[in-house]
Amino acid sequence: MSREEIHEVAYGLELSEVSFIWVVRFNPDNREGDGLAQVLPEGFIKRIGDKGLVMENWAPQVKILASDKVGGFVSHCGWNSVLESMKYGVPIVAMPMHLDQPINARLVVELGLGVEVKRDGYGRLDRREIGEVIKMVVMGKQGVGVQRKAMEISDKIKCKGDEDINVLVRKLERLCNQGIYKTNDEQM
Numbered sequence: 001m002s003r004e005e006i007h008e009v010a011y012g013l014e015l016s017e018v019s020f021i022w023v024v025r026f027n028p029d030n031r032e033g034d035g036l037a038q039v040l041p042e043g044f045i046k047r048i049g050d051k052g053l054v055m056e057n058w059a060p061q062v063k064i065l066a067s068d069k070v071g072g073f074v075s076h077c078g079w080n081s082v083l084e085s086m087k088y089g090v091p092i093v094a095m096p097m098h099l100d101q102p103i104n105a106r107l108v109v110e111l112g113l114g115v116e117v118k119r120d121g122y123g124r125l126d127r128r129e130i131g132e133v134i135k136m137v138v139m140g141k142q143g144v145g146v147q148r149k150a151m152e153i154s155d156k157i158k159c160k161g162d163e164d165i166n167v168l169v170r171k172l173e174r175l176c177n178q179g180i181y182k183t184n185d186e187q188m
């Protein structure tokens with residue numbers, strides 16, 4: 001993520017008024033050696049106080065998602081993250097970046113497992129949109145339906161066993177291969 005995107009996410013988390021754990025990852029080619037202090041908005045850590053925990057590069061994602069205290073998962077929608085979220089019944093706030101992530105995010109939305117943060121016409125994130133979507137998923141009326149659907153999927157996965165998640169994966173792959181999920185350019 002660029003510094004601008006990190007700022008937008010930070011302000012969005014702040015605007016959402018929900019408690020959070022945020023892992024900020026840096027590119028391996030981070031030549032400036034930037035750390036959290038250099039990339040977060042000035043005063044952010046002080047303003048969020050006990051409401052948020054910001055970690056650098058890594059956190060035990062599966063352990064966090066397994067907690068019943070987690071109300072939502074802001075995710076880039078990498079395939080493993082989507083599967084882990086489904087397994088633990090955690091609704092997704094989708095913020096895809098590149099590669100397969102936009103397709104995965106559309107699947108998450110179509111399946112009713114989350115809500116996507118829309119980017120502006122230039123592909124930029126907006127703090128107000130981020131804050132509103134997080135608040136909606138975690139505390140809003142639409143979030144109740146998303147939470148219910150996420151728990152239904154989780155229950156199905158638990159009932160059928162972990163190995164049966166492959167059936168779901170194959171169904172989702174078939175949907176993609178059938179061309180149901182087209183890019184914006186293809187839809188026009």
